[in-house]
Ligand SMILES: [Zn+2]
């Protein structure tokens with residue numbers, strides 16, 4: 001959905017709707033949507049700046065980067081952005097430090113769908129994990145280490161033991 005910046009009313013726009021994206025839109029490979037992305041967004045014009053504040057919710061299936069099993073990942077992310085008119089994009093070098101993470105709108109239009117998609121991609125973890133203490137797959141037998149199906153003695157250190165050790169250290 002494209003917003004015409006000149007037509008944003010004084011009181012701003014309130015958008016509350018579902019967006020259907022596809023996996024190919026995502027930076028995360030192997031991610032699959034389990035439901036549409038719900039977005040609640042306030043769009044306000046302040047001078048020539050466009051303020052975009054909102055919240056996105058969705059549920060996806062990610063693949064754990066350690067054990068390679070799919071798991072459910074919930075997104076509940078807030079954002080508060082300022083879009084500046086394109087003219088300022090050309091003078092970027094002159095903008096101060098605090099303007100570096102600002103965005104730009106072009107031809108007096110703001111594509112809200114793109115904004116939501118960008119924020120969704122930014123909300124993803126760098127390396128998705130099914131759980132913080134997922135120990136992944138044993139390089140020898142290929143079994144999941146957490147489930148105790150692996151009895152190989154080759155793990156140079158047992159992460160659980162390491163955890164216990166550092167716990168004991170911290171106690172001292
Ligand atoms: Zn995992």
Ligand SMILES: [Zn+2]
Pocket residue numbers: 138139140141142143150151152
């Ligand atoms: Zn093993």
